[in-house]
Amino acid sequence: MAGEKLNLDILQKDVAYTGEGISVKSLEDEISEERDVQNVKVEELKVLRERNVEIQKSLADEVGKLRKFSDYINGTATKGGFWAGFKEVLSHLPGLKNIAISQRSIEELLKQQYQISARRVKEAAEYVDTLKKSEQDLYEEIDRINGKILEAATNEAAAADHVIELKRLIDEIGEEMQTVEAGSVDARDLEAKQDKARAQLAKHSANLQLYSAAEDRYANLKTNTRKLVETIRNLGQDIGQYTTAASIKLDMASAQIQAIGTAADASVVMLELKKSLDVMTESMNATTQFVSDTQVFFRKNLDNLITELDTFDENTSKLLDENLEFSKQIEDERIERAIEKAIKNRAERGDAPPAGEGA
Amino acid sequence: MSTGGLVALHTQHLAEPVASTYLDLLGRAIRSARLNKTFPERRQLDGTLRALGAKAHHGLYDGIYLDSRWGLPNMASFTRPVADQGVGAGALAEYESQAELDAKADQADVFARMAAKRRYFELLQTLTLAPVDEHRVLLRRHEPAEARASFRVELTKLSGSGAYLRVVIELTQTSSVWSHKLVDLDVNGEVASGTEALRGMVYRFASYDAETLFIRLHELEGVQVERVQRGIVGPVRFALPTEHGVVSVLEAADDLTSAAWSEACAAAGGQPLMMASFGSDVAALDVREEKSNDPLAPLLSAGIRDVERARYTLLRERHPFRVYKDRKFVASRPLVAGIKSACNDAGCKNLIYPLR
Numbered sequence: 084m085a086g087e088k089l090n091l092d093i094l095q096k097d098v099a100y101t102g103e104g105i106s107v108k109s110l111e112d113e114i115s116e117e118r119d120v121q122n123v124k125v126e127e128l129k130v131l132r133e134r135n136v137e138i139q140k141s142l143a144d145e146v147g148k149l150r151k152f153s154d155y156i157n158g159t160a161t162k163g164g165f166w167a168g169f170k171e172v173l174s175h176l177p178g179l180k181n182i183a184i185s186q187r188s189i190e191e192l193l194k195q196q197y198q199i200s201a202r203r204v205k206e207a208a209e210y211v212d213t214l215k216k217s218e219q220d221l222y223e224e225i226d227r228i229n230g231k232i233l234e235a236a237t238n239e240a241a242a243a244d245h246v247i248e249l250k251r252l253i254d255e256i257g258e259e260m261q262t263v264e265a266g267s268v269d270a271r272d273l274e275a276k277q278d279k280a281r282a283q284l285a286k287h288s289a290n291l292q293l294y295s296a297a298e299d300r301y302a303n304l305k306t307n308t309r310k311l312v313e314t315i316r317n318l319g320q321d322i323g324q325y326t327t328a329a330s331i332k333l334d335m336a337s338a339q340i341q342a343i344g345t346a347a348d349a350s351v352v353m354l355e356l357k358k359s360l361d362v363m364t365e366s367m368n369a370t371t372q373f374v375s376d377t378q379v380f381f382r383k384n385l386d387n388l389i390t391e392l393d394t395f396d397e398n399t400s401k402l403l404d405e406n407l408e409f410s411k412q413i414e415d416e417r418i419e420r421a422i423e424k425a426i427k428n429r430a431e432r433g434d435a436p437p438a439g440e441g442a
Numbered sequence: 443m444s445t446g447g448l449v450a451l452h453t454q455h456l457a458e459p460v461a462s463t464y465l466d467l468l469g470r471a472i473r474s475a476r477l478n479k480t481f482p483e484r485r486q487l488d489g490t491l492r493a494l495g496a497k498a499h500h501g502l503y504d505g506i507y508l509d510s511r512w513g514l515p516n517m518a519s520f521t522r523p524v525a526d527q528g529v530g531a532g533a534l535a536e537y538e539s540q541a542e543l544d545a546k547a548d549q550a551d552v553f554a555r556m557a558a559k560r561r562y563f564e565l566l567q568t569l570t571l572a573p574v575d576e577h578r579v580l581l582r583r584h585e586p587a588e589a590r591a592s593f594r595v596e597l598t599k600l601s602g603s604g605a606y607l608r609v610v611i612e613l614t615q616t617s618s619v620w621s622h623k624l625v626d627l628d629v630n631g632e633v634a635s636g637t638e639a640l641r642g643m644v645y646r647f648a649s650y651d652a653e654t655l656f657i658r659l660h661e662l663e664g665v666q667v668e669r670v671q672r673g674i675v676g677p678v679r680f681a682l683p684t685e686h687g688v689v690s691v692l693e694a695a696d697d698l699t700s701a702a703w704s705e706a707c708a709a710a711g712g713q714p715l716m717m718a719s720f721g722s723d724v725a726a727l728d729v730r731e732e733k734s735n736d737p738l739a740p741l742l743s744a745g746i747r748d749v750e751r752a753r754y755t756l757l758r759e760r761h762p763f764r765v766y767k768d769r770k771f772v773a774s775r776p777l778v779a780g781i782k783s784a785c786n787d788a789g790c791k792n793l794i795y796p797l798r
Contacts, residue, residue, distance in 0.1 A: 188641075188642045188645035188646045190602060190645070190646070191575060191641075191642070191645045194517065194574055194575060194600075195575075197517065197521065198521050198524070198525065198574060201518075201521045201522070201525045202525045202528055202529065204525075205525045205526060205528075205529040206529055209529050209533050212552055212555060212556055212559070213536070215550075215551075215552035216552050216553070216556065218552075219549070219550045219552055219553070333518065334450075334453075334507055334518040335449060335450040335453065336450070337453070337507070337516055337517040337518035337521070338450060338451045338452040338453045338509065338516055338517070339450065339451050340517070341517055341600075341601075341602040342451065342452075342602060344602065345601075345602030345603075345649075
């Protein structure tokens with residue numbers, strides 16, 4: 084019997100792919116699912132960005148009122164001195180726009196403003212934890228994607244090994260066929276085995292391509308997820324640093340704010356007043372810097388990231404389209420070759436063409 | 443941050459676990475004092491002191507800030523649980539369940555922190571907290587035919603001196619004199635609200651004697667004041683032994699109890715000590731005898747300079763009220779005898795409750 088030296092066990096080999104198997108459609112579906120997860124996070128980030136802007140604005144507004152107030156008391160804000168600027172600053176404090184200055188207690192107003200500012204700092208600190216939680220969720224997502232990448236890489240290696248084995252077998256069968264009489268039983272048997280090997284080669288080479296594509300695409304997803312994590316982490320760190328500083332400043336300034344209020348109520352400018360102004364100004368400067376920095380940060384990074392993700396979407400679809408096109412082309416060529424072979428076989432056997440087919 | 447040191451103007455930081463020891467002692471002192479409605483609400487103070495402790499916030503904060511003159515939590519500390527309560531009410535809806543957060547607590551610091559915060563926020567939703575400031579105006583009696591209404595005005599305030607106090611004013615206003623209108627009634631004549639003028643005036647005068655506020659309000663045309671009373675929590679002294687030494691109030695004013703305090707501290711032998719006092723100050727038409735039974739606060743008349751006395755006497759003759767001041771103490775047992783002796787020496791007979 085011909086082909087006794089051939090290792091035909093390869094044809095019976097069950098290649099141990101991990102996971103749930105792969106096809107163009109399943110890969111497309113899985114990538115799409117992963118992209119959905121990423122899209123959700125990007126949407127979350129957009130919401131977080133909007134919330135961040137709100138909190139920043141509110142923080143800057145509220146703490147800024149304290150600053151303005153201290154500037155006026157300090158006498159640096161107006162040429163007309165303390166009382167000249169006083170009326171204006173009161174218009175920034177809650178419920179004061181239409182009320183005569185003498186009616187309200189400055190101490191009370193400042194304390195109200197202090198409490199609003201403290202509340203805003205707390206909200207910002209809460210927002211930091213939301214960002215940190217989101218960051219942790221994305222680390223979990225990266226772990227999951229890494230699992231997928233590892234699985235695809237392992238399967239790609241297994242497919243590659245098997246494809247090489249099959250290719251070698253096909254070549255060996257081809258060589259063996261040279262040793263037997265054409266059209267003989269042995270030749271037909273070898274041909275059958277070669278066909279089987281080719282069929283398996285087609286299947287596993289497709290797997291090889293798909294697992295390779297999957298590995299690349301998951302790697303791209305991971306890159307973008309990492310960018311998201313970095314964006315969120317940087318933002319969280321920036322706000323965290325600011326809120327910690329602002330919170331400490333407010334804690335330290337509480338007695339001084341009360342002192343300002345009491346002194347203003349008593350129309351007495353005390354030494355304590357001057358001391359407190361320095362602390363408040365530091366806090367205000369930190370606010371201004373923070374607002375400016377993080378807004379620029381968001382403008383620069385998040386928008387770029389979203390654009391990159393959009394591009395990634397385009398690239399992914401393009402790649403998938405190309406793969407589909409390529410597969411279709413291979414399939415067409417294969418069908419074409421099969422038809423050619425069928426026509427050739429028929430011609431050799433002298434069969435008449437089927438009805439409707441031209442002469 | 444080391445514990446007990448001054449960190450800013452009149453601001454003293456108590457780090458844990460000393461902070462919790464202090465809060466526990468102060469809570470017990472306030473409960474022992476049997477405060478009536480003259481004083482800020484005990485339940486609210488209890489809530490705030492509880493919220494400030496490590497058992498409530500599970501280590502989210504490293505301590506508390508006190509007023510280094512008066513010995514009570516300062517504005518930053520009073521504000522903290524109130525702000526957290528507000529933020530927590532909104533945040534809880536977005537948090538995962540306690541079981542889920544506890545399960546993830548080992549995965550990352552943020553989950554451990556959120557697990558602690560969830561417990562803290564849940565607790566805060568159940569507590570009534572002491573406000574930094576609170577105004578209320580209650581209608582006592584309305585006589586439309588006489589164009590007259592009687593009100594009770596209440597102000598709770600953390601004052602600039604570090605004291606936590608309550609001012610209650612009972613007054614009658616005749617509405618024909620609109621130029622001095624202090625209280626607005628709604629269209630049905632049932633709900634009263636203080637005008638900004640009243641609010642501002644009471645707020646500014648809250649830190650002064652009841653007598654001063656009585657005179658200021660009573661001089662307004664169309665306003666008859668019946669009673670002004672103030673209830674003041676503090677000052678508080680404490681001595682809390684730590685491994686680095688004894689932590690105490692750093693800027694406490696000297697007063698008649700200082701000697702007794704120093705003696706008790708010297709003999710304390712490592713035991714924590716606390717002394718809290720609760721002053722009341724009433725200026726009212728129905729006070730029988732003008733007197734100060736408060737060894738820490740003499741009557742205003744006792745401090746009037748000779749050049750002012752004639753004007754003061756004339757002023758008092760125009761207003762038929764009398765003033766009564768009193769003070770009660772809560773103190774660790776080693777202090778009780780010394781405080782009693784100091785009060786007796788000042789001619790006062792004060793309630794002195796042992797700290798339980």
